[in-house]
Amino acid sequence: MYKFLIDKLERENSLTFNEYLDLIQHREQICDYAAERAAAVRDKYYGKRVFTRGLIELSNYCKNDCYYCGIRRSNKNCERYRLTAEDILECAKEGYSLGFRTFVLQGGEDSYYTDELLCGIIREIKRLYPDCAVTLSLGERSYDSYKALREAGADRYLLRHETCSKAHYEKLHPDNMSFENRLRCLYDLKRLGFQVGAGFMVGSPYQTEEDLANELLFLKRLQPQMVGIGPFIAHRDTPFKDFENGTAEMTLFLLSLIRLTLPRVLLPATTALGTIHPLGREMGIEAGANVLMPNLSPTAVRKKYMLYDNKICTGDEAAQCVNCLANRIKSTGCEIVNDRGDYNYEI
Ligand code: SAH
Numbered sequence: 291m292y293k294f295l296i297d298k299l300e301r302e303n304s305l306t307f308n309e310y311l312d313l314i315q316h317r318e319q320i321c322d323y324a325a326e327r328a329a330a331v332r333d334k335y336y337g338k339r340v341f342t343r344g345l346i347e348l349s350n351y352c353k354n355d356c357y358y359c360g361i362r363r364s365n366k367n368c369e370r371y372r373l374t375a376e377d378i379l380e381c382a383k384e385g386y387s388l389g390f391r392t393f394v395l396q397g398g399e400d401s402y403y404t405d406e407l408l409c410g411i412i413r414e415i416k417r418l419y420p421d422c423a424v425t426l427s428l429g430e431r432s433y434d435s436y437k438a439l440r441e442a443g444a445d446r447y448l449l450r451h452e453t454c455s456k457a458h459y460e461k462l463h464p465d466n467m468s469f470e471n472r473l474r475c476l477y478d479l480k481r482l483g484f485q486v487g488a489g490f491m492v493g494s495p496y497q498t499e500e501d502l503a504n505e506l507l508f509l510k511r512l513q514p515q516m517v518g519i520g521p522f523i524a525h526r527d528t529p530f531k532d533f534e535n536g537t538a539e540m541t542l543f544l545l546s547l548i549r550l551t552l553p554r555v556l557l558p559a560t561t562a563l564g565t566i567h568p569l570g571r572e573m574g575i576e577a578g579a580n581v582l583m584p585n586l587s588p589t590a591v592r593k594k595y596m597l598y599d600n601k602i603c604t605g606d607e608a609a610q611c612v613n614c615l616a617n618r619i620k621s622t623g624c625e626i627v628n629d630r631g632d633y634n635y636e637i
Contacts, residue, residue, distance in 0.1 A: 292320035299550045300327050304510055310503035310547070317543040328546035328578025331553045332496065336580050339555065340622040341631025342615070343392040343425060344385035344608070347595040348373045352398025354429070355464050356452075358494060360525035360596045361398050367527045371591045372402055375411050379418070381608075385586045386419050388612050389628035391629040394583060395447065396427035403428065405435050409442035416443040423630045425487075430471055433478045440482045447479045448487035450518055453494065453501065454508035461496045476512065485633050486554075487516030492544060493536020494522040510551055515633040516581075517548050517555050519564030523598035538567035542577040549578030554634045556581050565602045571615070575622045581631065582619070584611040 295313055299305050305313070313320065349372035350361040361368055373381075382393050393415060397403070413423050426439060427448035436447070440523030451472055453459050459469040479486045488504055491497075509517060523578050541563055549557060558581035559574025567573065571582060585592060592604040603611050614624050 292316055293323055295551070296320060296324050296327055299547070300331060303551055303553060304552075305506070306505050307507060307510045311499060312624065313547065314499050314543070317540070321539070321543045321546070324543060324546035324550070325577040328549035329576060331549055332557075332578045332580050335554050335634050335637065339627045339629070339631075340575060340619055340624045341392070341560075341581050341629060342390060342626055343394045343581060343583045343610075344381070344388075345394045345396060345583045346373070346378055346381045346385075347397060347585070347587040347591065348378055348395050348402065349397040349400040350571065350591075350595050351400040351402065353401065353428075354399050354467060357464070357529045358491065358522060358525070358598075359460055360528060360598055361527060362441060366526045368596070369594050371594050372397075372400060373588070373591070375414070377588065378411055379414060380417065381586045381588065382415050382422075384608055385452050386422065388609060390586070391419075391628055391630045392423040392425055392446075393586070394425040394427055394455055396448070399429040403613075405438045409438055412439065412442040412444050419631070423632065426488075427434070428539045430475045433482075434476055436475075436482055436484070440484060444484070446485040446487065446516065448489075448516065448518060449475055449479065450487070450489035451476060451492075451508075452490055453497065454490070454504050455501050458496055462494060463605035472490055475512075483498060486516040487518055488512055488514040489516075489518035491522040491562075492519055493534070495530050495533040497522075502540075503588070505544075506547055506551055509548065513552070515554075515556060516558075517552065518558055518560060519544055519548070521566045522562035523562055523565060523600070525598045535566060538563060538570050540572065541566075541570075542573055545574055545577045545579050556631065556633060558583050561585075561602060564597065565598070565600055572618050572622050575619060575624050580624075582615055582626070584608070
């Protein structure tokens, strides 16, 4: 019965709301089969190649106050830092020598990083490493700002929509943040020719199974090139400190459904998944993911970019992360490759 739905999803790359919901509600019966089909679809478009993105967490200053996030403005226990252009270029240099061919600049929404400063950094990375992709994950900005960043050479932009339900969005964010602006940003980014990444947290407070079924329909409509999902993990200094964490089990099943819905999507097995379960990232690859995003941030600042409690890999050197992941991924039958890992528009 549920096998029939997975087969239909593989064939047609879409299901109705009720069909997605039915699968989500009965996931324990069908998750192994879903993972097997999702991995087969991943192999068809990308082979057993897992792409890595070197994550540079450039600042934990943030003007926003998202209820779930450890670097929210109101968290007085968060020790703030920001990296200079020189620091960022140093991370990229080390990353390049370790084999990374994509750099992701992520941070809180920090007005220190003007368009001018960011464009200079992007141009310099592209000049020094013309074979690399630059991905940004710096939150909501204006159309003109995104345009300037794109013209400076940025290739991709990650901006999780966090939830596709306006009512749910308003339970996760204060009044001065808007669901409409979040979506406006995603559509602006698409229009400007970025490869765009959307996504959401799994098991965030107040999320229902119906919301998750809607997430799959939303992603199908948006057609992003990348989708980032990971379990919600409570942070002790946030208003959501007492909420339950999301589960690896639900995250893995959704990774498989996303792969079957958007066969070519670049899909990371996230650090949050590796935090909630010791083998989370390996299982993510087995469930159809094909991207890993190890940390390239300087060791001195890593513990300060604490979006949620117990985040892994905050004590390691970049090189350690790379070696550790390479070994872990071998167990899945996949292999890490040194490649930009662009979206497969071809086949
Ligand atoms: N300021 C940027 C980057 C945000 S951090 C932006 O707005 O896009 C990247 C992602 O971490 C967020 O989009 C969110 O989905 C996730 N995140 C934040 N807090 C989290 C938590 N407590 N548990 C799990 N994921 C979290």
